[in-house]
Amino acid sequence: MSERTLEEKKYLEEYDAEQFDRFSVAVDLLTFTIEDDELKVLMVRRDEFPFKGCLALPGVFVRIDETLDEAAQRGIQEETGLSGIYYEQLYSWGEVDRDPRMRVLSVSYMSLTSREALAFHAGSRTQEALLVPVRSLLASDETIAFDHRRILEYACWRLKNKVEYTDIAFHLVPEEFTLPELQRVYEILLERPLYKANFRKKIAGMIEETGRYTEGDAHRPSRYYRRKRDILQSF
C-alpha cells in the first residue's frame, strides 16, 4: 500500500487490535535425511515439563516481525547449522489442548538434506539433536511429545506421496550421486523394491552425467550424476 488518507489513518488509530483472541505461533520442523538405509528425522529429547524425557520435534516460536518461512529458516539454521536447504510448509495444527501450557498454533515445515551435509555442520547445538529412525519410532508405542506423533505420521505420508510424482527425493542425496544410491533412497521412501532398469528410465530425463565414476570398490564403478536444472518442476 502506498499513501494513506486521513480517514484511513484515523481508522487505524481507533482500531481496537485487542478485540480478537491471540495465539502463540510455533513452527515445528521435520528435518528428514537418510542414514544407514533408514529414513531418519531430527528430534530432541525434552528436559522440561511437559512431556519431560519424551522425544519431540524441534521448533521455534514465530516472532511478531518475521514471516512463517523466516521462522522456519531460523529454526533449521539453529538445529542443523544449515541454511539454504530445501524446505516446504506442510500443515497447521490447531487443537485447543495440544500444548498444556497455553494455546499454541503449530505450523509444521518439512526440510530435506543429505546426511553428508548434516554431518559436516554438526556443531555445538546439534549435540542435543538426535537422528531418529522414523518408521520404527512410529511403529513403537513410545510416547511422543504433544501431537508430534500425528504430525510425524502426516509428514511421512506426504513425503512418500510426493516422492511418486516430484523430484523431491533428490534433496536427500549429495549434489553428485550414483543411480544405485538414488534408487536406494527411493526404495526407502517408498518402502518397496524397484527394478533397476525401470527406475533408470523413469529418472533419465531429470539427471545429467558428471563424467566422474566411483573408485576403489571391488566391482564395476558407478557413474556420478547430478540433477538437471533446466527442467520445470511439476509440483
Next chain:
Amino acid sequence: MSERTLEEKKYLEEYDAEQFDRFSVAVDLLTFTIEDDELKVLMVRRDEFPFKGCLALPGVFVRIDETLDEAAQRGIQEETGLSGIYYEQLYSWGEVDRDPRMRVLSVSYMSLTSREALAFHAGSRTQEALLVPVRSLLASDETIAFDHRRILEYACWRLKNKVEYTDIAFHLVPEEFTLPELQRVYEILLERPLYKANFRKKIAGMIEETGRYTEGDAHRPSRYYRRKRDILQSF
C-alpha cells in the same frame, strides 16, 4: 494427559505465557462451486478500510477455545448456511504486512459444494456474498484485498491438481448426477476438453447407477449415478 504432579502444577503456575509474541489468527475460506459452466468462488465486497470496495475472501477470526477446523466450519456456516460440506485446510499465510491493521496469520481452507445446495440455503447473510468467476477475476488486474489474489491462485492450482488424482470433483455435483454433468465439471476444472469414452472408463470404478434417468430433454435421456462409497480414498 491424565493427572498432573505437584511439580507440574507448580511449573504451569509459574509459566510465563506472555514470553512469546502473539498473533491474531484468521481462517480464510475458499468456497468453490460450478455455475453457468464456470468455476466460481464465494467472495465479499469490503465496505471498510483497508481495501474498501475490493473483493475479499470471507473469513473469521479463530477463537481461543476452538480448533482451526471448528473455526473453518463456523465460517462456512456463516457464509453459506451449510454445514457438513467438504472442506480441507490448504495453507497458512504469514507475511508480516499482509494486514495493515495488525499482524494476522491466515489459515486458508477450501470447501466445495454443488450450486444447487448453495442456492437452497441462500439466506439473509448470503445476500452480501458474491459468486465470482475465478478465472476471469485472476486474469483481470482488479485489486483484490490483502494477499487474497495469491491465496486464490494457490487454491486454484491445488484444486486443479487434486482433480487429477482424487475424486474431489464429486463434491461439486449433487448427490445424484449424470456423467455428462460430471464430465463438464472435470473439463471446467482441468481447463481442457475430455473424451467421453475415456472419461467414463476412468471413473467407472468410482460410481454406481441409481436406475433413474433425466426426463423431458429433446434427446436421449441420461442415467443418474451416485458416488460409490466403499472405495478407499487415495489422498
Next chain:
DNA sequence: ACAATAGTGTCTGTGAGACAGTATCGA
C-alpha cells in the same frame, strides 16, 4: 425422418513392470 445428446467398441501409443542379458571393476 431429423436434430441433438447419451453412450460404446476398438485401435494405437506410451510407459510401467518384469526379467534376462551384458559390462567392468578388484582380487
Next chain:
DNA sequence: TCGATACTGTCTCACAGACACTATTGT
C-alpha cells in the same frame, strides 16, 4: 577366472488418447 555390482535390451500388459460408431429421446 570369479564374485560382485553397474548398466542395458526387450517383452508384456495396463491404460490413456483418439475417433468412429450405435442408441434413444422430442419434434
